[in-house]
Amino acid sequence: AQKVTQAQTEISVVEKEDVTLDCVYETRDTTYYLFWYKQPPSGELVFLIRRNSFDEQNEISGRYSWNFQKSTSSFNFTITASQVVDSAVYFCALSESGGSQGNLIFGKGTKLSVKP
Amino acid sequence: GAVVSQHPSRVICKSGTSVKIECRSLDFQATTMFWYRQFPKQSLMLMATSNEGSKATYEQGVEKDKFLINHASLTLSTLTVTSAHPEDSSFYICSAGRKSPSGNTIYFGEGSWLTVV
Numbered sequence: 414a415q416k417v418t419q420a421q422t423e424i425s426v427v428e429k430e431d432v433t434l435d436c437v438y439e440t441r442d443t444t445y446y447l448f449w450y451k452q453p454p455s456g457e458l459v460f461l462i463r464r465n466s467f468d469e470q471n472e473i474s475g476r477y478s479w480n481f482q483k484s485t486s487s488f489n490f491t492i493t494a495s496q497v498v499d500s501a502v503y504f505c506a507l508s509e510s511g512g513s514q515g516n517l518i519f520g521k522g523t524k525l526s527v528k529p
Numbered sequence: 530g531a532v533v534s535q536h537p538s539r540v541i542c543k544s545g546t547s548v549k550i551e552c553r554s555l556d557f558q559a560t561t562m563f564w565y566r567q568f569p570k571q572s573l574m575l576m577a578t579s580n581e582g583s584k585a586t587y588e589q590g591v592e593k594d595k596f597l598i599n600h601a602s603l604t605l606s607t608l609t610v611t612s613a614h615p616e617d618s619s620f621y622i623c624s625a626g627r628k629s630p631s632g633n634t635i636y637f638g639e640g641s642w643l644t645v646v
Contacts, residue, residue, distance in 0.1 A: 448635070450637075456620055456622075456639070456640040456642065457637070457638075457639045457640055458573075458622065458637040458640070460634075460635075460636075460637075463634070463635075504572065504573070508635075516563055516575060516578065517563075517573075517575070517624070517635065518575075519572045519573045519574075520572060521571070521572045522572055
C-alpha cells in the first residue's frame with residue numbers, strides 16, 4: 414500500500430536557521446513521483462517540486478533543497494536561512510500513476526513556524 | 530496566473546441546503562480532475578476522481594449521493610454538496626494535470642472554504 418509519512422507535526426525555528434522537513438514514503442511501484450507543496454494560511458497549495466523515481470539527483474532551488482534517497486525511501490526538504498515568510502504547512506505527496514493523473518497521496522503535513 | 534481556478538473561494542450555507550463548487554482548467558483541457566477535502570489541521574484526502582463524460586470514481590467512505598460530481602466539459606468539473614450539514618464544513622480543493630514535454634504537471638485550484646451553519 415502507498416503511504417507518505419511526515420513524522421514532524423510542527424517545527425519552530427528562529428529566522429536564519431536551517432530546517433529540514435522529513436518525508437518517508439511507501440510504494441510497491443517502481444515508477445512514481447514525489448512532490449512537495451507549501452500551504453500558507455490562505456489555503457492554496459503552492460507547488461515546490463516534483464521528482465520522479467528514476468531521478469535521484471538532489472536539487473537546489475535558491476534556499477530550498479531536496480534530498481531524495483531511494484534506499485531509505487525518503488525525500489527530505491531543507492530550507493536554508495529560513496525566513497518568516499517560510500511559515501506554512503508543508504506537504505509531501507506521492508503519485509503512483511506516473512504522476513500523469515494527479516491522484517496524490519499526501520502526508521499529514523509539517524507546520525513550520527519561523528520566528529523573527 | 531492561476532492555471533486551475535475554483536469558485537467560490539468561500540461559501541457559507543445553511544444546514545440542509547446544497548452548494549456547488551466549480552473547478553476550471555483555464556488554458557488546457559483536463560479529462561480527469563480530482564477533488565480533495567481537508568479538515569482543519571489535517572491532511573488532504575482524495576474524495577473522488579472526476580472523469581469527463583462519465584461517472585466519477587469515489588474513494589472508499591465518500592458518499593456519492595451526497596457529493597455529486599459533474600464533469601460535463603473538458604475544462605469544468607463541479608462538486609455539489611447536497612443536504613449539507615455542519616460536519617461537511619471543510620476546505621475543498623481540486624486538481625488537474627496538464628501535459629507538457631517534460632511530463633505532466635499537476636495544478637491545484639485555490640480551494641474553497643465551506644462553512645455549514
